[in-house]
Amino acid sequence: MKKITHAVLVAASAGFLMQQGVVRSVAREARNNEQVIRISASTFEYKPGEITVKKGVPVTLELISQDRHHGFKLPEFHLQANVQPGVVEKIRFIPDKAGKFTFFCDVFCGDGHEDMSGTLTVIE
Amino acid sequence: MTNLMNRRDLLKLTGMGVAVFVSGTAARAGGFRPQKNESFYFVQLSDTHWGFNGPNINPDSQGTLKKAVAAVNALDDQPDFVVFTGDLTQTTDDRKIRRDRMAEFRDIVSQLKVKTVRFMPGEHDASLDRGEAYHEFFGDLHYSFDHNGVHFITVDNVSDPMAAVGEKQLQWLQADLKQMKRDSRIVVLTHRPLFDLAPDWDWATRDGAAVIDTLMPYSDVTVLYGHIHQEHHHMTGHIAHHAAKSLMWALPEPGSVPKKAQIPWDASAPYKGLGFRDVEAEVAQARYEIEEFPVTKG
Numbered sequence: 001m002k003k004i005t006h007a008v009l010v011a012a013s014a015g016f017l018m019q020q021g022v023v024r025s026v027a028r029e030a031r032n033n034e035q036v037i038r039i040s041a042s043t044f045e046y047k048p049g050e051i052t053v054k055k056g057v058p059v060t061l062e063l064i065s066q067d068r069h070h071g072f073k074l075p076e077f078h079l080q081a082n083v084q085p086g087v088v089e090k091i092r093f094i095p096d097k098a099g100k101f102t103f104f105c106d107v108f109c110g111d112g113h114e115d116m117s118g119t120l121t122v123i124e
Numbered sequence: 125m126t127n128l129m130n131r132r133d134l135l136k137l138t139g140m141g142v143a144v145f146v147s148g149t150a151a152r153a154g155g156f157r158p159q160k161n162e163s164f165y166f167v168q169l170s171d172t173h174w175g176f177n178g179p180n181i182n183p184d185s186q187g188t189l190k191k192a193v194a195a196v197n198a199l200d201d202q203p204d205f206v207v208f209t210g211d212l213t214q215t216t217d218d219r220k221i222r223r224d225r226m227a228e229f230r231d232i233v234s235q236l237k238v239k240t241v242r243f244m245p246g247e248h249d250a251s252l253d254r255g256e257a258y259h260e261f262f263g264d265l266h267y268s269f270d271h272n273g274v275h276f277i278t279v280d281n282v283s284d285p286m287a288a289v290g291e292k293q294l295q296w297l298q299a300d301l302k303q304m305k306r307d308s309r310i311v312v313l314t315h316r317p318l319f320d321l322a323p324d325w326d327w328a329t330r331d332g333a334a335v336i337d338t339l340m341p342y343s344d345v346t347v348l349y350g351h352i353h354q355e356h357h358h359m360t361g362h363i364a365h366h367a368a369k370s371l372m373w374a375l376p377e378p379g380s381v382p383k384k385a386q387i388p389w390d391a392s393a394p395y396k397g398l399g400f401r402d403v404e405a406e407v408a409q410a411r412y413e414i415e416e417f418p419v420t421k422g
Contacts, residue, residue, distance in 0.1 A: 069285065075324050082286070102324060108251035108285040111215050114326065114384065 034092075035059045041083045041105070042066035044112030052121045055098050063089040071107035074120060082107065095122040164272045165404040167196055167203045167238075170350030171370035173248065174232070175214035175225040181373045181386045184394070189232055191419050192371050192400055197237045203402060204271060206238050209350040209368060210246030210282065210315030212262075217252065226261040242269070246315045246351065247282040255283035266293055268300050273407040275304055279314040281329040287316060288330040297338055304342065309407055312339065312347040317367065319360050322378040327352050336360050344410045352378070354397065355416060366414060369399040395419040 035057050040047045042065065053059050063072050063083045070083040072091075076099075081089045104117035172189045182188060196206065213225040226249070233241060243262040250258045255265045265280040277300060281289050289297075304310065312318075318332035329335065339345045345363045353370035354377065374387040374397025390396050395418060404413040 071286065073324075104324065104326075106287070106323075106326060108215075108247040108282075108287070108326075110217055110252065113215075117383075 033057050036062065038062040038064075039072070039118075040064060040066055041070040041072070041116075043068065043110055044105070044116040046072075046103070046116070046118040049118035050121070051118065052123060053095055055095055055122050055124055058092060058094050061091045061093075063091065068109055069107055070109050070116070071105045072103060073106040074101060074103040076101040079103075080106065095120075098122045098124050162272070162408065163404060163406045164204045165201075165402050166271075167199075167206045167400060167402050168209060168348055168368050169196075169206065169371060169400045170209040170368040171211040171246065171353055171372060172208065172229065173211055173214045173370070173372035174229040175216065175221070176372050177214075178373070178386070180388050182389055182398075185372060188371050188395065188398065188419055189229070190235075191395075193232060193235050195417065195420060196400065197235070199402075202238055204238075205240035205242060206233075206236055207242040207313055207348075208233070208244070209313055209348060210244050211248045211350060211370075212243065212246065213249055214372075215248035215252060219253070219257070222253070222257045223260070226257060230261060242276075242278070242313070244278045244313060244315060245280060245282050247285070247287070250280075250283040251285040254285075255280070258283075266296065272405070274309040274311055274405055276311050276313060277301075279312055279318075279335060281314055281316045281318070281332070281335075286330060287326070287328065289335055290331070294331070294334055294338065297335065301338065301342065306341060307343045309405070309410055310339070310342055310345045311405075311412075312345065314347065314349045316351045317349055317358075317365060318347060319358060319365060321352065321356070321358065322384075325378060325384045327378060336363060339363060346412055348403065355401075364412075368401055369397065369416070371398055371400065371419065374398060 035053050037051055037059065039061060041063065063081055064087065065083045065085045067085065072081045072083050077093050077095065079091055079093060081091050083089055099122055101120045102117055103120055105113060109116065169192060174189060176185050178185065212229050213222065216222050245255055245258045245265055250265065258265060265283050266278050268275060268277045277297065279289060279297065280293060281287060284290055316329045317327055318329050318335050321327040340361060343362065347363060347365040348368065349365065350368050352367045353373060353375040354367060355369055356367035358365045375384060376387060387397060399416055399418045401414055401416050
């Protein structure tokens with residue numbers, strides 16, 4: 001499993017990204033067949049909370065918080081990120097197995113923290 | 125079967141120098157009297173979540189802690205001290221409400237007959253403000269103390285919202301342990317499990333392995349913690365870890381359901397899954413006996 005994590009400080013463009021209405025549940029395929037998904041975190045949910053990607057095709061998750069410090073953890077693919085307001089955190093990985101996998105917030109963020117989760121579906 | 129036989133059987137089964145009792149309804153009725161520098165016992169209460177409001181989960185959210193305080197006060201032999209292993213209060217974004225809850229909690233537990241009460245934070249108390257309010261009310265978030273030949277260490281794995289102990293506290297822990305002999309009796313009190321019990325349920329400490337590595341050279345270490353709202357026992361090498369029940373709601377066994385959720389109140393069995401425990405420390409034998417008590421005498 002390849003994993004490349006890099007944070008990009010783009011405070012100015014963070015708002016731009018969200019304004020483009022690109023939050024969607026099915027990954028769009030960008031150049032080189034890469035699946036790019038933008039995920040917005042806020043108390044106490046991810047938007048989108050249901051994500052579908054193709055097995056074997058590289059995925060880039062672009063994570064940003066709308067309010068406070070959150071986390072993003074996807075144990076099945078050994079992914080973890082801190083999700084901060086004003087910072088787009090990018091995680092790249094290749095889903096090498098099909099199925100439904102839960103991701104969740106692993107930074108305590110308040111009374112609904114334990115319900116803050118979503119599902120990644122990897123299809124063949 | 126006698127109680128003694130039960131204890132021996134349990135010791136044989138566990139093989140960890142710890143006996144675990146599942147019910148303490150008839151216990152502490154007299155006989156055991158700790159002596160200075162010998163055996164003693166203390167009471168652990170955990171996850172009281174004062175301020176929680178959820179009638180379907182605990183319709184007696186305003187009364188459960190008070191009942192537990194009364195139950196401890198009713199023990200025939202009073203413990204040497206009482207320890208609360210975190211989540212004293214339910215979290216809130218409101219700074220004033222957080223402090224109000226801490227003040228109310230402190231008032232309630234001041235009714236304990238035992239006046240030596242030790243506290244530590246849970247993530248509900250300390251994660252949103254990195255322990256600021258907790259410190260105002262209860263003091264240091266990590267510390268150590270000695271009692272009758274046992275060295276107690278409280279480890280804070282909650283004031284960092286990422287559930288980490290952190291390098292600074294690890295250095296403090298290493299310095300604290302340097303004063304100990306390798307066979308010193310050591311009890312670690314903390315909130316989250318130090319091992320990866322169920323990371324996808326937030327039941328872990330990010331750098332818990334570093335804490336365990338630091339403790340590993342010491343031959344007699346026992347960890348008491350809370351957070352998971354149920355009794356649980358686990359070994360990492362020779363180190364025993366024992367989780368305590370909550371005094372507000374119960375949670376399912378790790379991995380037993382797809383999604384962790386509070387167990388609803390059972391009107392046919394009020395306070396089911398809730399309770400507190402006493403821990404008898406038999407210092408010379410390096411042995412601890414844990415006895416579980418319901419919220420109210422059954």
